[in-house]
Structures are given as C-alpha cells and as structure tokens.
Amino acid sequence: MTSEVIIDAQPKEISIALLEDKRLVEYQREPREASFSVGNIYVAKVKKLMPGLNACFVDVGYERDAFLHYLDLGGQFNSYAKYLKQVQSDRKRLYPIQKASRLPDLQKDGTVQNTLQVGQEVMVQIVKEPISTKGPRLTGEISFAGRFLVLIPFGHKVSVSSKIRSGEERARLKQLIQSITPKNFGVIVRTVAEGKRVAELDAEMKVLLNRWNEAIQRVQKTQERPQLIFEETGRAVAMLRDLFNPTYENIYVNDEEICTAVRHYVSLIAPEKAGIVKRYTGKVPIFDNFDVTKQIKSSFGKTVNYGHGCYLIIEHTEAMHVVDVNSGNRTKEKAQEQNALDTNLGAADELARQLRLRDMGGIIVVDFIDMNLAEDRQMLYERMCKNMQKDRARHNILPLSKFGLMQITRQRVRPAMDVDVDENCPTCFGTGKIRSSILFTDQLERKIDRLVNKVGVRKFYLHVHPYVAAYINKGLVSLKRKWQMKYGTGVHVIPSQKLGFLQYEFYDARQQFIDMKEQNDKS
Structure with missing residues (x-):
C-alpha cells in the first residue's frame, strides 16, 4: 500500500487529504486563523468549582469555559502548583525544574474544593476540542509529544509502548532513555522508536526539552491570564507527526511557506525522506489534479x-x-x-x-x-x-x-468532519430568479475589463466550472484567445471542479483571491 498526503492551502483555510492507493481515507480542514487546540498548554485561572461533579471550570479564553475533573488534575498536581509559584516569584532568573522538589501524589479520593480555589492559577493542557455545546476538556498532566517520545514534566518513570513486542528491544529502549532523561521528567517511548539509534532519540529529547523551557519562560515573563504558553504545531505538521510512515511516496503542498515547514519537519524525523515533500505548481487546483475534490463530493x-x-x-x-x-x-x-x-x-x-x-x-x-x-x-x-x-x-x-x-x-477528540456536498442552484444561486446563461461569458468579460483596465491587474487566473472552461477554450479562435488578444496574455482560464455551473473566482499571479462580486451581478 502506498500513501500520499495532499495539502491545499487557501487564503482562508487549509485542507489536508491522506490518500492510500489513490483512495481518500482521511480529510482535515481548518480555517487559517484557527489554531489546532488539542495539545495547547495554558496557564489559566479557576473560574468556578462544581463540588457535585468533583470538577471545576477554567477560563482558557474560549467562548465556553473549559472543564477540568479532579481525577484529570494528575498525580503531580501539587508539584506543578509549587513550581508555578517559584517560577513567578522571580521575573529575572528562571528556577530550573531539575531543582524543584517533588511533592506527594494527589490523593485519588480527594475533592476539588479541598484542592483548588476560585481564582487559583493552574497549568493545563487541552485534550479535547469544544464539541457542540461543550467547552474544551482539560488535563493537568502536561505532555510534549514528539515522533518517537512523549516528554512528561514531573513524571517519574520511563514507559515503553506495549506494541513493541520484543523484550530485548523494550529493555534496550528503557535503559537508553533512562540514561538521557533529565531529573524530574518522565518519558513514554512510542512504537515508532523501535530500532532507532541513540542519536535520533537524544536529538528529539533535546527538542522536547526546549519546548518545555520556552513554555515555562513565557510563564515567568508575563502575568496576563489566561496565557497560551505552548501552541501545538500546525495541522499539517501535527497530522504528519502521528501519521508519517515509510510507505509515504509523496507529500504535495501548494504553498511555499507550509511546504518549507513540512520539509523541515520531515528532515528532522526522517532525513532520508525529505525529498518526498514537493511543491505543487500546477495551474489546475491541487485537489482537482489528484482527484480529491470528486472523492470528497462522493464520500460525504x-x-x-x-x-x-x-x-x-x-x-x-x-x-x-x-x-x-x-x-x-x-x-x-x-x-x-x-x-x-x-x-x-x-x-x-x-x-x-x-x-x-x-x-x-x-x-x-x-x-x-x-x-x-x-x-x-x-x-x-x-x-x-x-x-x-x-x-x-x-x-x-x-x-x-x-x-x-x-x-x-x-475515541472522540474533535467534532466529526462534515462537508456540505449540496450546492446552490447553479443558475439562480438560491434566489429563484435567473438571467440568461448565454450572457454569462459577457459578464465574465466585463469583469476582466474592469480587472485589467481599472484595477490594473494584468496577470490573473479565472477559475470556472469545467464545462464553462471547455466552452471558453473551444475552437481555433477561442473566446479565451480573443480575451488574450484584447486584454493581454496574462488571462488564464482554469477548470475547477469545486465551482457550480455559473460560479467563477479570480486569483492573481500569487494565487491570492480577488473579490470581483458586485451588486450589479444580480441585475
């Protein structure tokens, strides 16, 4: 089985498709301005205690307060609370975690009202995104996940994934990780660490330690609450971290910045595979080129x-x-x-x-x-x-x-992905009134004239339905050719499967969306 990842970065959202033998099996989509909240770590204040639930609500900046159960505080909650005060007591010099004293574990049969107070600051991590009417779900057991290891501050043991069957390999990994783990940290060794050399594991250990140090430095330097002290990597990199395996043949990205970030990450975890990350530069939309758009419309x-x-x-x-x-x-x-x-x-x-x-x-x-x-x-x-x-x-x-x-x-971590595959009526766009479709190309030409002669954009890409694109391109002296003779060779017509029959979109030379919709479109 071969796997390919297709990343479509648009101005307003990023979509990621995982193909196995050319068949769509995973699809993720998120707005550009939204962050991938699972894994984010905050220092926030307790807003309300709920003794009946043995839980509390914590303000982490979401519309709805986040839920934290007493049993999710973690055994080392007291150690975290004391260390948090030590870090905030000195704004100039950071108190190292290796010198922090480990307090007794939190009692499992305790109560939230005897442990927390309204207004108390806690360090928490999001484990479940807001779903429906519920706010995020939190834990007090902080962890930093990498490709091979999971680093746990104030942890006290090294655990090896039960999926690693070989007793000899389990013993090797446990002994190796114990030798490089700093004081007051615990580690979980993930399945993909099987057979890895000490240099690879040590390099990732240093990366995870650096993430912890950067997070705790943010706590030390600022007093605003709630405060995001560690943000999980972007959806593209986060998905790759959990999914990446040697069967990947290609990772195609249509955005230079994201392509660089993905290539950098792959070069860290699998240097020999860095070459599979490729920048897609085709004129046809990337999802159309790899038959993803059609599979999305037929699968949802x-x-x-x-x-x-x-x-x-x-x-x-x-x-x-x-x-x-x-x-x-x-x-x-x-x-x-x-x-x-x-x-x-x-x-x-x-x-x-x-x-x-x-x-x-x-x-x-x-x-x-x-x-x-x-x-x-x-x-x-x-x-x-x-x-x-x-x-x-x-x-x-x-x-x-x-x-x-x-x-x-x-397991439910985030809301179910739901893609609305129904389209508005391609002729009236939901208004119940239509104009003659034979005039559609005249409308497009007016838009092109305005774009070239008034806005001053000489090179652009007009995305239209494939049937309309075929009509514009037909013949020796096609409509497209006439437009190029009249407005310049910068006029490009691109078929796009995601658009309705009489829909259109303009993009500039940098593939940035140009809004050409006007009130007179309806007349």
Whole structure:
C-alpha cells in the first residue's frame, strides 16, 4: 500500500487529504486563523468549582469555559502548583525544574474544593476540542509529544509502548532513555522508536526539552491570564507527526511557506525522506489534479454509495451516529444469504473508511442486513475488526446483536468532519430568479475589463466550472484567445471542479483571491 498526503492551502483555510492507493481515507480542514487546540498548554485561572461533579471550570479564553475533573488534575498536581509559584516569584532568573522538589501524589479520593480555589492559577493542557455545546476538556498532566517520545514534566518513570513486542528491544529502549532523561521528567517511548539509534532519540529529547523551557519562560515573563504558553504545531505538521510512515511516496503542498515547514519537519524525523515533500505548481487546483475534490463530493453527505448499487445512510445525532446498510438495486443472481453477506462485507470496508474520513467519534450503531448463519455474522465481525486496525483512534467493536446491530465506540477528540456536498442552484444561486446563461461569458468579460483596465491587474487566473472552461477554450479562435488578444496574455482560464455551473473566482499571479462580486451581478 502506498500513501500520499495532499495539502491545499487557501487564503482562508487549509485542507489536508491522506490518500492510500489513490483512495481518500482521511480529510482535515481548518480555517487559517484557527489554531489546532488539542495539545495547547495554558496557564489559566479557576473560574468556578462544581463540588457535585468533583470538577471545576477554567477560563482558557474560549467562548465556553473549559472543564477540568479532579481525577484529570494528575498525580503531580501539587508539584506543578509549587513550581508555578517559584517560577513567578522571580521575573529575572528562571528556577530550573531539575531543582524543584517533588511533592506527594494527589490523593485519588480527594475533592476539588479541598484542592483548588476560585481564582487559583493552574497549568493545563487541552485534550479535547469544544464539541457542540461543550467547552474544551482539560488535563493537568502536561505532555510534549514528539515522533518517537512523549516528554512528561514531573513524571517519574520511563514507559515503553506495549506494541513493541520484543523484550530485548523494550529493555534496550528503557535503559537508553533512562540514561538521557533529565531529573524530574518522565518519558513514554512510542512504537515508532523501535530500532532507532541513540542519536535520533537524544536529538528529539533535546527538542522536547526546549519546548518545555520556552513554555515555562513565557510563564515567568508575563502575568496576563489566561496565557497560551505552548501552541501545538500546525495541522499539517501535527497530522504528519502521528501519521508519517515509510510507505509515504509523496507529500504535495501548494504553498511555499507550509511546504518549507513540512520539509523541515520531515528532515528532522526522517532525513532520508525529505525529498518526498514537493511543491505543487500546477495551474489546475491541487485537489482537482489528484482527484480529491470528486472523492470528497462522493464520500460525504447523508448517502454514500459503495458499489453494485449498495449504499450507506449516515445520520448524526447529539448522542450517537447511526448507519443503515442498504442493498439498493443489487441484482446479482445469488442466494439471498450470500447477497446479504456480500453487501455487509462491502459496507464494513466502506464504513471503516468513513469513520476515519469523517473522524466520527463516540457511539456508532450500524444496522446491517439480517443474516441467518452464525458463521456469516462472525465473518462480518472479523472483517470489521481487521479494517479498523489502520485506525489510530482508540476504538472498541462488539459482535452483532440479536437484532443485527453492531455497536462501535471510537475515541472522540474533535467534532466529526462534515462537508456540505449540496450546492446552490447553479443558475439562480438560491434566489429563484435567473438571467440568461448565454450572457454569462459577457459578464465574465466585463469583469476582466474592469480587472485589467481599472484595477490594473494584468496577470490573473479565472477559475470556472469545467464545462464553462471547455466552452471558453473551444475552437481555433477561442473566446479565451480573443480575451488574450484584447486584454493581454496574462488571462488564464482554469477548470475547477469545486465551482457550480455559473460560479467563477479570480486569483492573481500569487494565487491570492480577488473579490470581483458586485451588486450589479444580480441585475
């Protein structure tokens, strides 16, 4: 299996697609101005205690206060609280953590009102983004995640991933990490560290220590609260950190700045793979070029087809996600039981992909087509378990119930990805009134004339629906050629699959969006 990452950086948002054998399996999208909040570390004040829940609410600057349960404070909360006061007591000289005294662990049967006070400052990390009406979820157990290691301030042991089976390798890694870990730090050794040399692990240890030092220096120098003292890396780099593996053949980026950041990160974690990061310079939109746009439009929405007329219906509710499997117009000449099995096995393949693609979390209930044979039900369960092995999120799958339902729980860290694949009417744009479509090219020419002769933009790219682009480019003396003769050779027409039939977008030579919409467009 080969994997490719496609990163589409637009002026307002960044989208990342992971392809496995050219098939879209993961998709992330976030606004440019938004930060990837999971992993961010704050020094913030306790706003309200909730003794009934044994928890508190903390103001970290979000619209809704963040939730922190007593059991999430962490065993070393007292050590953190004391060290925080020591750091803030001297604004000139930083008190090193290696000299900090470790206090007894927090009692697990304690209460929040005996531990915290309203207005008290705490150092917390976001572990779950705001979802629906809920604010972020916090923890007091701070950690800095790297490719091979996870550094835990005030930790007291070195743990090795249970997925590393070899006892000899586990012992080697534990002994090696213990020899390079500073005092008052703990470390978790990740699975990908298996077989790595001491130089690679030591280099990452220094990077993670530097992140901690920079974070604590921000605490020392400023008094504003809440204060973001460590910001998780951008979505592109953060996704690569968790996903990167040797099967990656290419990472394509259409933005120079992000391409440089990704190449720098890959050169740190896998120097031999730095060459796979490539800057995409094609004129066609990057997602169109790699067939991502079409897969997004066909993979999201309420109904998802997966072959031979079969389809899934996916509904999202506040409490759970519900999936119904339908055989549709499948007419293969097989016994009913065999048809049901084939339909269900195909649904299991597509559902495993959909869970990763949409990042669906919480409880998922799947209504498969009823099967009478116990061995068929067991085969379906095993197929689902096998398909979910590629999923990084923690999950649990139960065998089919007597009603033919499969229950799945999947770790929920952020809201489920939902892409609206429905488009406004391509002729009236939702207004209910249309103008003659034969005049559309005249409207575009007026825009070009204004752009060239009034705004002064000589080189630009006009993105239109592929059918419209074909019409503009047809013939020896095409409409595009006429525009170039009249307004200069800087006129470029680009087909874009994401646009509706009579939609258009202008971009300058640096691929920056130019807003050419006017009130008189409606007249």
